[in-house]
Amino acid sequence: MLQKLFSLKGKRALITGSSRGIGRAIAMLFAEAGAELIIHGSKPSAKLDEALAEARSLGAKAEAVCADIGDVEAVKGLIKSVGDLDILVLNASMQHYLTVLDFEPETFTQEFNANLRSSFLLLQGFLPGMQQRRFGRIISIGSVNQWRPGARLAIYGSSKAAQFNLVQNCARAYAADGITVNSISPGVINTDRNADVLADPDMVEKLRAIIPARRFGCAMDCAGAALLLASPAGAYINGADIAVDGGMKL
Numbered sequence: 001m002l003q004k005l006f007s008l009k010g011k012r013a014l015i016t017g018s019s020r021g022i023g024r025a026i027a028m029l030f031a032e033a034g035a036e037l038i039i040h041g042s043k044p045s046a047k048l049d050e051a052l053a054e055a056r057s058l059g060a061k062a063e064a065v066c067a068d069i070g071d072v073e074a075v076k077g078l079i080k081s082v083g084d085l086d087i088l089v090l091n092a093s094m095q096h097y098l099t100v101l102d103f104e105p106e107t108f109t110q111e112f113n114a115n116l117r118s119s120f121l122l123l124q125g126f127l128p129g130m131q132q133r134r135f136g137r138i139i140s141i142g143s144v145n146q147w148r149p150g151a152r153l154a155i156y157g158s159s160k161a162a163q164f165n166l167v168q169n170c171a172r173a174y175a176a177d178g179i180t181v182n183s184i185s186p187g188v189i190n191t192d193r194n195a196d197v198l199a200d201p202d203m204v205e206k207l208r209a210i211i212p213a214r215r216f217g218c219a220m221d222c223a224g225a226a227l228l229l230a231s232p233a234g235a236y237i238n239g240a241d242i243a244v245d246g247g248m249k250l
Contacts, residue, residue: 005233009034011137013230014085016040016069016122017092019048021191022141025219026089026226027051031060033227038082039064040092069118070094070110079125084133087230088126090119090140090163095193097152108155115159116166123170127179136179137230140167141222144187144245160185164241171239180238182229187245188216213246 013030017023019041027039028051037055041048043066055062067078069092094114096107119140130136142164145157164183171181188207190198197203198216208214225242228234243249 006227006231007034008087008227008231011086011230012036012038012084013087013089014038014040014082014126015089015091016118017042018089019045019051021193022186022189022219022222023089023091024051025223026091027055028058029220029223029227030087030230031055031058031062033231035060035087035230037062038085040078041066042068042092070114072117072121075118075121076125079122084129085126086130086133086135087137088122088139089226089230090122090138092118093141093156093160095153095156097197098155099151100154103155111155112159112162115156116162119163119166123166127170127174130179131174131177134178136174136177138167138170138179138181139226139229140164140181140183142183142185142241144185144243144248146185147243147249167241168239175238180229180235182234182237182239183241184222184225184229185241185243185245185249186217186222187211187243187248189219189222189244190216191219211246211248212250215246217244217246 013035015023015027018027018039027037037060039051048064052064067074094111140163143160145153146160149157167181167183222244225244
């Protein structure tokens, strides 16, 4: 029973931004659960090749694709090349550590395009097929910053808040088609994206002080939540946001 509850056998999954960090952890756990994988990177890289090799070493059927999610035509090309999907994980994003006063309009547009417009385009591209097959699992990777905004992540946090609003809209609109749409909001996760911030001892102490668990998370913490939402065990969860943040949101 336990293995069936968390099995992804026979399911095809695209995890955007899965060459590293949280996306890679999700992809590898999905591989162990039996999913067929499409591993995505913004461009060809050694990390993308390594992620593909690791997924295959776990016994998964896997392929790698490249696309700049901030570019409309690139996203449309990704949708066309991938084809039918059972599971879509909206993980890839852009993040600038800047205050509102430091942002340039061009940078604002770039970040919102990568974080929100790409989600809209991918949903628009893959939802019709899921409707036809009467099955779909969509998971967006949000941020604790959508609930507890950080001064230097104002635009990132607002883009993730908008993304979750989109998730809730789709969760309500397509549930009757056998599709669930949910969000995971990571807190401070020890990945290469956060390496520069976590290299500052003063910042480390400040962050720990606002996390009830008094520690940082790892990418696999988020992967476990994603597996729940993608698997039969989470089939009745819809429109939810799961905070994986050690209580930072509180």
